[in-house]
Amino acid sequence: MSLKVPSLDKLVSELSKLPGIGEKTAQRLAFYILKSSPSLNLGLRESLKGVAENIHPCPVCFSYTEESSECRICLDPSRDHDKVCVVEDPSDIARIESSGAFHGKYHVLLGSISPLEGIQPEDLKIQDLVQRIDSSSEIKEVILALDADLEGDTTALYLSRLLSEKVRITRIAHGVPFGTDIDYIDQRTLGRALENRVEL
Amino acid sequence: MSLKVPSLDKLVSELSKLPGIGEKTAQRLAFYILKSSPSLNLGLRESLKGVAENIHPCPVCFSYTEESSECRICLDPSRDHDKVCVVEDPSDIARIESSGAFHGKYHVLLGSISPLEGIQPEDLKIQDLVQRIDSSSEIKEVILALDADLEGDTTALYLSRLLSEKVRITRIAHGVPFGTDIDYIDQRTLGRALENRVEL
Numbered sequence: 001m002s003l004k005v006p007s008l009d010k011l012v013s014e015l016s017k018l019p020g021i022g023e024k025t026a027q028r029l030a031f032y033i034l035k036s037s038p039s040l041n042l043g044l045r046e047s048l049k050g051v052a053e054n055i056h057p058c059p060v061c062f063s064y065t066e067e068s069s070e071c072r073i074c075l076d077p078s079r080d081h082d083k084v085c086v087v088e089d090p091s092d093i094a095r096i097e098s099s100g101a102f103h104g105k106y107h108v109l110l111g112s113i114s115p116l117e118g119i120q121p122e123d124l125k126i127q128d129l130v131q132r133i134d135s136s137s138e139i140k141e142v143i144l145a146l147d148a149d150l151e152g153d154t155t156a157l158y159l160s161r162l163l164s165e166k167v168r169i170t171r172i173a174h175g176v177p178f179g180t181d182i183d184y185i186d187q188r189t190l191g192r193a194l195e196n197r198v199e200l
Numbered sequence: 201m202s203l204k205v206p207s208l209d210k211l212v213s214e215l216s217k218l219p220g221i222g223e224k225t226a227q228r229l230a231f232y233i234l235k236s237s238p239s240l241n242l243g244l245r246e247s248l249k250g251v252a253e254n255i256h257p258c259p260v261c262f263s264y265t266e267e268s269s270e271c272r273i274c275l276d277p278s279r280d281h282d283k284v285c286v287v288e289d290p291s292d293i294a295r296i297e298s299s300g301a302f303h304g305k306y307h308v309l310l311g312s313i314s315p316l317e318g319i320q321p322e323d324l325k326i327q328d329l330v331q332r333i334d335s336s337s338e339i340k341e342v343i344l345a346l347d348a349d350l351e352g353d354t355t356a357l358y359l360s361r362l363l364s365e366k367v368r369i370t371r372i373a374h375g376v377p378f379g380t381d382i383d384y385i386d387q388r389t390l391g392r393a394l395e396n397r398v399e400l
Contacts, residue, residue: 003263003264003271003273003290003293003294003297004271004272004273005255005264005265005266005271005272006266007247007250007251007254007255007266008251008255008264010246010247010250011247011248011250011251013247014240014243014244014247015244015247017240017243018229018232018233019228019229019232020225020228020229021229025220027291027294028219028220028291029218029219029220029221030251031289031290031291031294032218032219033218033248033251034251034255034264034290035289038252040214040217041248041251041252042252043214043217044214044215044244044248045245045248045249045252046210047207047210047211047213047214047215048211048233048241048244048245048248049245050207050210050211051207051208051210051211051230051233051234051241052238052241052242052245054207055205055207055208055234063203064203064205064208064234065205066205066206066207071203071204071205072204072205073203073204089231089235090203090231090234091227091228091231093203094203094227094231097203
């Protein structure tokens, strides 16, 4: 499906590269952009330029920041300095922040150990985490908030062996998600939920 | 949900303006763009700039074009000059072209008559269509391919009264879509399908 307008086809092809956006959705978006006021197009371009030019990794936690030194969370003196939550991606921080349940610092690994995909511990920000713990006397607990999959489990195991003599290591609970009927839970999740049961 | 990175929040807010993209999807897209290679970001920006700077309406049919004069379909000598298909939006042309069932020319109204939304015939490219028919001795048939809704019906009625003495006016068939079970068809569509039945 094409109007034989090369610029339009190019936009459709670029939009199709985004996750969850197929060719049909990309066409719908492209026609919407064309039909809308020029400010929509300009706003998109400027915000894309903004993230490309302004955002870089925080040198301490490897989350995203625009600050010239550390990110706002690392710089925030009101946050607990004794707890570091380890996540795979910066987007996980945003998710945890929105829960409002954690007030410590973060450390982003930028991935998880995956022998299948050839991702080794040295490809991740694990050594930086060790240095961060070694150089700070404040960090008492490392909370692992990794994905609940094989790679997340492997990474958690690796980190617990590496760090257990330095700090307390905990992992976020795996179990039945809030609002879910037990009938619909897979057996592995249910097995974990039983294993990790807590006293009432 | 935010990392307190203004450029990132700005991109999420711009992406949320697109149809069918809620805040959560916008965040997923923004994080994907951040995580991807800079060429993805640059490709998006350049293609957005491309459509903003290169595309303008064809002076004859009001579809999109990059050519300095008429659009590629208007310029194509191999297309039937005696048939003009009238559509509401340029995206409708792309849809009809992909069906491969039409080889004439097009005319885009850029909307449909809607008293409720205050869109009058003079707000659309209707006068341009009349002039186009008057100034050409070649156009023998005008095929209306308007949306199957109240506004499309109103516009079709208006155009048929306006043009019926000048050219033959037809309208694309409304009926049961291909691959659909009669059980699932609403009564209005079924009523039209019966009304517009054809001889076998």
